[in-house]
Amino acid sequence: MTRETITSSRKRDHLIICCENPVEAGDAGFGDVRLVHNALPECDMDAIDTRTRFLGATLSSPLFIAAMTGGHPDTLEVNRRLARVAERYNLGMGVGSQRAALENPELEGSFTVVREEAPHAFLCANLGIIQLRDHGIEWAERAVEMIDAQAIAIHINSLQEAIQPEGDHNAEGCLAALRTLCEEFPYPVIVKETGSGISAETARAIRGAGASAIDIGGYGGTSWAKIERLRASDPRLAELGEAFLSWGIPTVVSLREVRKVGGPIIATGGLRSGIDIAKAIALGADLGGMALPLLKPAMESEDALLAAVDAIQRELEVAMFLTGSRTMRDLSNVRTYITGLTREMIETSD
Amino acid sequence: MTRETITSSRKRDHLIICCENPVEAGDAGFGDVRLVHNALPECDMDAIDTRTRFLGATLSSPLFIAAMTGGHPDTLEVNRRLARVAERYNLGMGVGSQRAALENPELEGSFTVVREEAPHAFLCANLGIIQLRDHGIEWAERAVEMIDAQAIAIHINSLQEAIQPEGDHNAEGCLAALRTLCEEFPYPVIVKETGSGISAETARAIRGAGASAIDIGGYGGTSWAKIERLRASDPRLAELGEAFLSWGIPTVVSLREVRKVGGPIIATGGLRSGIDIAKAIALGADLGGMALPLLKPAMESEDALLAAVDAIQRELEVAMFLTGSRTMRDLSNVRTYITGLTREMIETSD
Amino acid sequence: MTRETITSSRKRDHLIICCENPVEAGDAGFGDVRLVHNALPECDMDAIDTRTRFLGATLSSPLFIAAMTGGHPDTLEVNRRLARVAERYNLGMGVGSQRAALENPELEGSFTVVREEAPHAFLCANLGIIQLRDHGIEWAERAVEMIDAQAIAIHINSLQEAIQPEGDHNAEGCLAALRTLCEEFPYPVIVKETGSGISAETARAIRGAGASAIDIGGYGGTSWAKIERLRASDPRLAELGEAFLSWGIPTVVSLREVRKVGGPIIATGGLRSGIDIAKAIALGADLGGMALPLLKPAMESEDALLAAVDAIQRELEVAMFLTGSRTMRDLSNVRTYITGLTREMIETSD
Amino acid sequence: MTRETITSSRKRDHLIICCENPVEAGDAGFGDVRLVHNALPECDMDAIDTRTRFLGATLSSPLFIAAMTGGHPDTLEVNRRLARVAERYNLGMGVGSQRAALENPELEGSFTVVREEAPHAFLCANLGIIQLRDHGIEWAERAVEMIDAQAIAIHINSLQEAIQPEGDHNAEGCLAALRTLCEEFPYPVIVKETGSGISAETARAIRGAGASAIDIGGYGGTSWAKIERLRASDPRLAELGEAFLSWGIPTVVSLREVRKVGGPIIATGGLRSGIDIAKAIALGADLGGMALPLLKPAMESEDALLAAVDAIQRELEVAMFLTGSRTMRDLSNVRTYITGLTREMIETSD
Ligand SMILES: Cc1cc2nc3c(=O)[nH]c(=O)nc-3n(C[C@H](O)[C@H](O)[C@H](O)COP(=O)(O)O)c2cc1C
Ligand SMILES: Cc1cc2nc3c(=O)[nH]c(=O)nc-3n(C[C@H](O)[C@H](O)[C@H](O)COP(=O)(O)O)c2cc1C
Ligand SMILES: Cc1cc2nc3c(=O)[nH]c(=O)nc-3n(C[C@H](O)[C@H](O)[C@H](O)COP(=O)(O)O)c2cc1C
Ligand SMILES: Cc1cc2nc3c(=O)[nH]c(=O)nc-3n(C[C@H](O)[C@H](O)[C@H](O)COP(=O)(O)O)c2cc1C
Numbered sequence A, B, C, D: 001m002t003r004e005t006i007t008s009s010r011k012r013d014h015l016i017i018c019c020e021n022p023v024e025a026g027d028a029g030f031g032d033v034r035l036v037h038n039a040l041p042e043c044d045m046d047a048i049d050t051r052t053r054f055l056g057a058t059l060s061s062p063l064f065i066a067a068m069t070g071g072h073p074d075t076l077e078v079n080r081r082l083a084r085v086a087e088r089y090n091l092g093m094g095v096g097s098q099r100a101a102l103e104n105p106e107l108e109g110s111f112t113v114v115r116e117e118a119p120h121a122f123l124c125a126n127l128g129i130i131q132l133r134d135h136g137i138e139w140a141e142r143a144v145e146m147i148d149a150q151a152i153a154i155h156i157n158s159l160q161e162a163i164q165p166e167g168d169h170n171a172e173g174c175l176a177a178l179r180t181l182c183e184e185f186p187y188p189v190i191v192k193e194t195g196s197g198i199s200a201e202t203a204r205a206i207r208g209a210g211a212s213a214i215d216i217g218g219y220g221g222t223s224w225a226k227i228e229r230l231r232a233s234d235p236r237l238a239e240l241g242e243a244f245l246s247w248g249i250p251t252v253v254s255l256r257e258v259r260k261v262g263g264p265i266i267a268t269g270g271l272r273s274g275i276d277i278a279k280a281i282a283l284g285a286d287l288g289g290m291a292l293p294l295l296k297p298a299m300e301s302e303d304a305l306l307a308a309v310d311a312i313q314r315e316l317e318v319a320m321f322l323t324g325s326r327t328m329r330d331l332s333n334v335r336t337y338i339t340g341l342t343r344e345m346i347e348t349s350d
Helices: A003-020 A073-089 A099-103 A105-117 A129-135 A137-147 A158-163 A174-184 A200-208 A224-231 A235-243 A251-261 A274-282 A292-300 A302-322 A328-332 A340-349 B003-020 B073-089 B099-103 B105-117 B129-135 B137-147 B158-163 B174-184 B200-208 B224-231 B235-243 B251-261 B274-282 B292-300 B302-322 B328-332 B340-349 C003-020 C073-089 C099-103 C105-117 C129-135 C137-147 C158-163 C174-184 C200-208 C224-231 C235-243 C251-261 C274-282 C292-300 C302-322 C328-332 C340-349 D003-020 D073-089 D099-103 D105-117 D129-135 D137-147 D158-163 D174-184 D200-208 D224-231 D235-243 D251-261 D274-282 D292-300 D302-322 D328-332 D340-349
Strands: A033-035 A052-054 A057-059 A063-065 A092-094 A123-128 A151-156 A189-193 A213-215 A265-267 A287-290 A336-338 B033-035 B052-054 B057-059 B063-065 B123-128 B151-156 B189-193 B213-215 B265-267 B287-290 B336-338 C033-035 C052-054 C057-059 C063-065 C123-128 C151-156 C189-193 C213-215 C265-267 C287-290 C336-338 D033-035 D052-054 D057-059 D063-065 D123-128 D151-156 D189-193 D213-215 D265-267 D287-290 D336-338
Touching: A003 A073, A003 A099, A003 A224, A003 A292, A033 A274, A063 A073, A063 A302, A073 A092, A073 A105, A073 A292, A073 A302, A099 A105, A099 A123, A099 A129, A099 A137, A105 A137, A123 A129, A123 A137, A129 A137, A129 A151, A129 A174, A137 A151, A137 A174, A151 A174, A158 A224, A158 A235, A158 D302, A174 A189, A200 A213, A200 A251, A224 A235, A235 D302, A251 A265, A251 A274, A251 A340, A274 A287, A274 A302, A274 A328, A287 A292, A292 A302, A302 B158, A302 B235, A336 A340, A336 B340, A340 B340, A340 D336, A340 D340, B003 B073, B003 B099, B003 B224, B003 B292, B033 B274, B063 B073, B063 B302, B073 B105, B073 B292, B073 B302, B099 B105, B099 B123, B099 B129, B099 B137, B105 B137, B123 B129, B123 B137, B129 B137, B129 B151, B129 B174, B137 B151, B137 B174, B151 B174, B158 B224, B158 B235, B174 B189, B200 B213, B200 B251, B224 B235, B251 B265, B251 B274, B251 B340, B274 B287, B274 B302, B274 B328, B287 B292, B292 B302, B302 C158, B302 C235, B336 B340, B336 C340, B340 C340, C003 C073, C003 C099, C003 C224, C003 C292, C033 C274, C063 C073, C063 C302, C073 C105, C073 C292, C073 C302, C099 C105, C099 C123, C099 C129, C099 C137, C105 C137, C123 C129, C123 C137, C129 C137, C129 C151, C129 C174, C137 C151, C137 C174, C151 C174, C158 C224, C158 C235, C174 C189, C200 C213, C200 C251, C224 C235, C251 C265, C251 C274, C251 C340, C274 C287, C274 C302, C274 C328, C287 C292, C292 C302, C302 D158, C302 D235, C336 C340, C336 D340, C340 D340, D003 D073, D003 D099, D003 D224, D003 D292, D033 D274, D063 D073, D063 D302, D073 D105, D073 D292, D073 D302, D099 D105, D099 D123, D099 D129, D099 D137, D105 D137, D123 D129, D123 D137, D129 D137, D129 D151, D129 D174, D137 D151, D137 D174, D151 D174, D158 D224, D158 D235, D174 D189, D200 D213, D200 D251, D224 D235, D251 D265, D251 D274, D251 D340, D274 D287, D274 D302, D274 D328, D287 D292, D292 D302, D336 D340
Parallel strands: A063 A092, A063 A287, A092 A123, A123 A151, A151 A189, A189 A213, A213 A265, A265 A287, B063 B287, B123 B151, B151 B189, B189 B213, B213 B265, B265 B287, C063 C287, C123 C151, C151 C189, C189 C213, C213 C265, C265 C287, D063 D287, D123 D151, D151 D189, D189 D213, D213 D265, D265 D287
Antiparallel strands: A033 A336, A052 A057, B033 B336, B052 B057, C033 C336, C052 C057, D033 D336, D052 D057
16 A cells, blocks of 8 residues: 555544544533523524634634545545535535645545535635645645635644554654744634644644634544554554543633633534533634534434534524523623533643 | 413423423532531520511411412312412412413413412412513513412523423513513512523622512422423424533522522522521522422322421421521521532632 | 330430441541651650540540440440440540439449449540430439549430430520539530531530530431431431431531630541541540440450450551651641542631 | 561562552542643654653663562562663662561572663662661661662651561651661662652651652552551451551652652652653652552563563653653653642642
């Protein structure tokens, strides 16, 4: 197998593993957060406005379809469904890492389908920070062009790199590459973790490099340590994945740290309902992204995906109604109770 | 079925569901509260005076029979028994929502029985805030007149409205309607939640509108999300009910928030013994209301109901004795220990 | 049955219930307390001096045999064994309530055996505060004389009075009776709870009345609510006992409150090892009393009782050694970690 | 059996018990500590430098092979394997107590093998503080010479002495002996607990006596109370061991207290992975020592031991990578979240 096909087939492996196994680990903290009920909401639930401004675009909902897939022919259908729903509901959507298609243009189809099916949607291209560093701004341009994206997400997955057989162990130069990109690139740059979260310190470094937004990618949802442990044939790597199962900053804790630094935020990692999205917004996020909860219905059928998105949107609207939030701005001002381990971690980090 | 009979038959459904299913969710917080024992109480338990002043009336006990039923012929017997016990023990009592009978006067019998059986009791009429807004002060007048009530409770059940098939999704204008009622109505107005609690902010809005008292209706007792989930034939509504099972402010937390705002308070939601009533009083409530714990014996027989009320009253008196409280005023000054999740939520909200 | 024999036979019932049933409830808090280990104790474990001054006497150990029994012929043997061990080890010992023998002098034998077997031991007479109030200082004198006691413990058991069929529900006048006794009585007066603990407020009242010492009798050990529930033939009283199973101030919490008020303290209620005694001393007690853990071996044989006391004493000495405490004074200065629910309750009460 | 052979055969017993039974008790606290993830580590995992300066030596890793064995012929092979790995990876290593060989030079072989197999490694001699006090500086000199050690660890095991049949119950004079040793001995002196931890107060005494370093030996790993309970044939000693199963200061808590006092620190007691070593360093330790996790593979084969050490080292490097630590100094500055019981204990002790 060539290098390219390794990357590509790994993409298919991931989808299958995610659908057939419990790939979540830990607790993102949403269970420790409660929105303060407003018994006199003084608003019309059916007129609630979930429109959200994000990086210059107006999305119909803060529900963001988080980066998941593409790069292997089998993933095309999944991306098609996700894109059709994004178009239909005017949701923001990220594609999975485009590395495979950048390495091997024959694989572009599983990405280009997204723009074909979602001509008006806000799309995020996706590139690993290692690939950015190694291939420079040119790959970022090609990634954006491939799907005619509005923005690019540069993802970081150091944990996965560290524990997977094919991992790149050298993270040097990533910050410099990021700074260059932010200075020279005509599109907004989102820096995105993929399951270990962003600390206050890292958020400052990212903002300092000039990024337009941060995607939390916190601990408590899909766990790459778990996925890599399942994939590992080498028992030593399986053991290593095991040892890092509880590594990372829970999404809620990370959100509170990043919020202090400022700038637009997508909260992903363990959001599992429209109520979790509402909590994320109240805690300071602009969008709430989901990957795993959309993956399973997306692999089933477009109808299943529509039903899932409908349910999430309904939960969000009910949560907004019950907190008296007509708009996302209202929701962002709702008071919360924070308890338990999440509270302890936040207090430690204050 | 006409609109009216839908409302009416729903009332009967509710009673049956409540008796045959576990319809409680969460934790009202009373387990996290401990009354400080007074080893030298210096009082006579048999002379303890549980009389309580509330909105100008003198009740023999702070145990309040919370609003439950009426509006369907099958509910008449339950209301009769509740009323007979209210009369016998001089307890305050609320009737269930009178909407069905206001829509269809033929159903008044299940409400008027209450005043017939309890000619001297302090009775609260009951009307939804939506009906108040839509039908104005006239319905409030008719509701009070129907049972010759001393006060009216305007109940709020936004969560239930949001997730039930027949729900009214528009809460606009409720506060204005409430303000008008409080200004023009000759009877005291109690604003009452039904399971999600009242926050400090909402309490200020309610007091600002001129209400005479607040009934907490906190989280942790009878759960309408759970009842609606059980009733739901549409799986999407069942799912929605499920998602909101943990929505609401626990009664104890709400009580502490509302107390800061001031005014008479009825604590309902998850009180399950006379000790819980004592805790509620020590935490700042004037009355402690119960619905579910009285419903089951009331559906059985008058004797069963009497026994239940006797047990609650005995527990209250023992708790007063052991805290050295001769009167309700003494009890309201008893020190408490507050721990656990309840404490964390209270600290968060301070 | 006459009044006297009721009191007497109840005493025998209690012993049997305590030996055949789990009669403990809740948590006294000792598991939440840890003594700070001293890795360099600089003392000789075999030379540790556990002598303790208490109300003018010098006891060989802070282990106090808490008031338990007497008043029924069957209890004589238990008291004999306890007394022989008290004499042998120079431990302080309390007898159970002497009411039965004061009511019916024929029953004195089960008490007088204690002084016969323990001619030199520090003995505490025992009288209920209700009996003190009703019969005055004369009964206190007779109680002390009966066993030639060094002090008298006036016990309070309001919870038990409130929930037992024969209970005295009127606690009025107790404080005045106590004040009179303290003023006029030639012996030291210890005020003693029996399972619900003493609050800071009550401790101030007791000290104000002139008592020489306080016996905590805290929550978390032998539970009279549980015992009365087991004894109750009337289901309503069983239910009432059930409702009050978690009533009371845990021993550790009570100890911290009473310590702030000052004066000698016996900590009883849920101490279950010599380590617990050491913790109680470090938290501010002068003696650590045990009832239930000594009752079972005492009902078995003198040897079993000796073995139990030896084990407790050994644990105490090891705990002293490992905290570098040569004397009780050293132990009383040992630092502790306090965590969990106990810590939360203490913080609430500060 | 002579005194010497008792000491010697006990050493073999310990190894067997440790391999065949669960000999750990409690929680060292590492689960309550989380390292703050650095999403942009800017370092090369394969170039991470785990070199650590300790008492003048440069070790290749902070992983320290904690004192375990020697003194019985059967232990020779275990020490040989540990030594070979120490030499190969340039790890610091402590031998077990040399008392048996000091008492009976025929047993020296199981110690001298260590220096034979590890000619360049940093080795710590090991002597009990009781033996130091009783035999003076001469035994310390012989212990160091026996293995040509770079330093000597004076271990303290008061808990074990207190509860084991052969235990020395007198700890008087230990501090003076330690002070003399520190003043006169040409080698660095490490004072080492063996499972109960060092408090702030004790750390001050140790530093005051002139010791060069402290080995925490905290609670939460191998438990001598548990081992002695398993060894005990006398049921009273078994019971005593049982009673002290939860005695001691958890390693993390102890580490925080000792760090406040200053000086080099080895953290041992319940470290179970390279991540735990990383946490210990971030919390203020210089080295992270392990006994039990290395004992089992060392008893199996050299290969098993190598694999275990490789896994630990890999975990440490990944943890360093994910916190952006190129060096141990970087790691020592990484921020941590501390929660749960550990946090409560630390707050209590502040
Ligand atoms: C199957 C799958 C593939 C993913 N691939 C990518 C990817 O290529 N690029 C990326 O930035 N994030 C990727 N993610 C991470 C998600 O975008 C998201 O940050 C993370 O899964 C946490 O969200 P969740 O708990 O809702 O799944 C992937 C997630 C899943 C489940
Ligand atoms: C069967 C049932 C019917 C109820 N109907 C009403 C109602 O019509 N109006 C109202 O204000 N509250 C109603 N409630 C709410 C109660 O008054 C009370 O606030 C709530 O149940 C919490 O108390 P609980 O936990 O003791 O049941 C009802 C409760 C029950 C159990
Ligand atoms: C069988 C039994 C009888 C008791 N009788 C008395 C009594 O007569 N007077 C008294 O002051 N306390 C009495 N107590 C209470 C004890 O003195 C003690 O305060 C209480 O049991 C808590 O200690 P423990 O948890 O170690 O049992 C009795 C306890 C027991 C177990
Ligand atoms: C089998 C065994 C023997 C030990 N012998 C000694 C010893 O002789 N001297 C010493 O200082 N510590 C000794 N220890 C204690 C360890 O050095 C270490 O402090 C303790 O076991 C805690 O680490 P762990 O939880 O990783 O085992 C021994 C530990 C084990 C498991």
